Amino acid sequence: GENVEQHPSTLSVQEGDSAVIKCTYSDSASNYFPWYKQELGKRPQLIIDIRSNVGEKKDQRIAVTLNKTAKHFSLHITETQPEDSAVYFCAVRGTGRRALTFGSGTRLQVQP
Amino acid sequence: EAGVVQSPRYKIIEKKQPVAFWCNPISGHNTLYWYRQNLGQGPELLIRYENEEAVDDSQLPKDRFSAERLKGVDSTLKIQPAELGDSAVYLCASSPLLRQGSTGELFFGEGSRLTVL
Numbered sequence: 743g744e745n746v747e748q749h750p751s752t753l754s755v756q757e758g759d760s761a762v763i764k765c766t767y768s769d770s771a772s773n774y775f776p777w778y779k780q781e782l783g784k785r786p787q788l789i790i791d792i793r794s795n796v797g798e799k800k801d802q803r804i805a806v807t808l809n810k811t812a813k814h815f816s817l818h819i820t821e822t823q824p825e826d827s828a829v830y831f832c833a834v835r836g837t838g839r840r841a842l843t844f845g846s847g848t849r850l851q852v853q854p
Numbered sequence: 855e856a857g858v859v860q861s862p863r864y865k866i867i868e869k870k871q872p873v874a875f876w877c878n879p880i881s882g883h884n885t886l887y888w889y890r891q892n893l894g895q896g897p898e899l900l901i902r903y904e905n906e907e908a909v910d911d912s913q914l915p916k917d918r919f920s921a922e923r924l925k926g927v928d929s930t931l932k933i934q935p936a937e938l939g940d941s942a943v944y945l946c947a948s949s950p951l952l953r954q955g956s957t958g959e960l961f962f963g964e965g966s967r968l969t970v971l
Contacts (some may be wrong), residue, residue, distance in 0.1 A: 748896075774958055785858075785945070785962040786897065831896050835958060841887055841910060842960060844896030 744769050744836035748845030755822050756853050763848045765832035766814040774835035775808060775815045776842065781828045789830075790817070822852045856880070858963035860946050866969045872934035875966045879927070879948030886923060887960065888931050889945040897945055903929065904951070936970045943967045 745768040755761050765775075776791035792799045792806045792815065799806050803822075808815040819826055829849050833842040859878040867873050879886050884905050889897035900919065902910040905926035914921065918937070923929040933940055943965040949958060 746896075776959065785964050787962070788959050791959065833896075840885065840904075840958070841899045841902045844898070846896050847894070 744772065744834055744843040746832065746834050746843050746845045748832050748848060750848060751846065752849045752851070754851045754853060757822060757824060759822055761817075761819045761822055761826070761850055761852075763817045763830055763832070763850070764814060765816070765834075765845050766812075767834045767836075767843075768813070769834070769836040770810070770813060771837040772834045773837070774842075775806065776833050777804075777806060777817045778831045778833065778844075779828045780831065780847075786831060819850075822850075824852050824854050826850060827852045858946055858948050858961055860944075860963035860966050862966055863964060864967050864969075866971065867936055869938055869970050870935040872932065873936055873968060874930055874932045875944050875946075875968075877929045877931070877946030877963060879929075879946070880961055882950065883948035883961070884926070884951040885949045886929050887947040887949075888921060888929070889947060891943040891945055891965070893942070900931070900944075933968075936968070938970050941968055941970045 748765045773794040778786035779789045780786040790804050790806050792808050803820050805818045829847045831847050832845040861876050886903040888900040891897045901914045901921050903923045906923050921931045945965045946963045947960040949960050
């Protein structure tokens, strides 16, 4: 089955700095790559996603880049704010499987 | 529009006892998922339904776990008997049927936190 690895597991940045989280996946035919944000005790919520036919997507302060050759994709958050503090999960939809396979998560802490 | 609704939010039981979780997906969403999230980990799929049919249950520990989605709407997940290692958050999610051009976004419920003593 699909294998998704996420790094780093924890990330601490100063407010205003950028944060980058990276995920690698195993199935080269995977076609959908979302990122979810989960605040403490809350449900995971989609913040941005990208399909395999696109290399980059941006939405205000967040962006996702995809490198299909290397089988990795990254979440970029610029001008971080304390409310960005949460756990971020990458996910992958592999071929023949409609469910998402999630990474192990990155706990982001933005220091004011 | 109401989101995915789960109950109970919290459940504490003794080991070997049974427990059941209930999920009501977003109206019109054909696909329903049960995920388990252990502390500090990402969600792991237990079972996926397309309408009332379980189309992916390869990760469901069938000796003690069971699930059903009668009438293709609400779903229940049952554990009997529960073990200490079953302590986790059980997340239900739903999505519209995947079609050309759809994102396939999963909408999660708040989860049911199970503690087995």
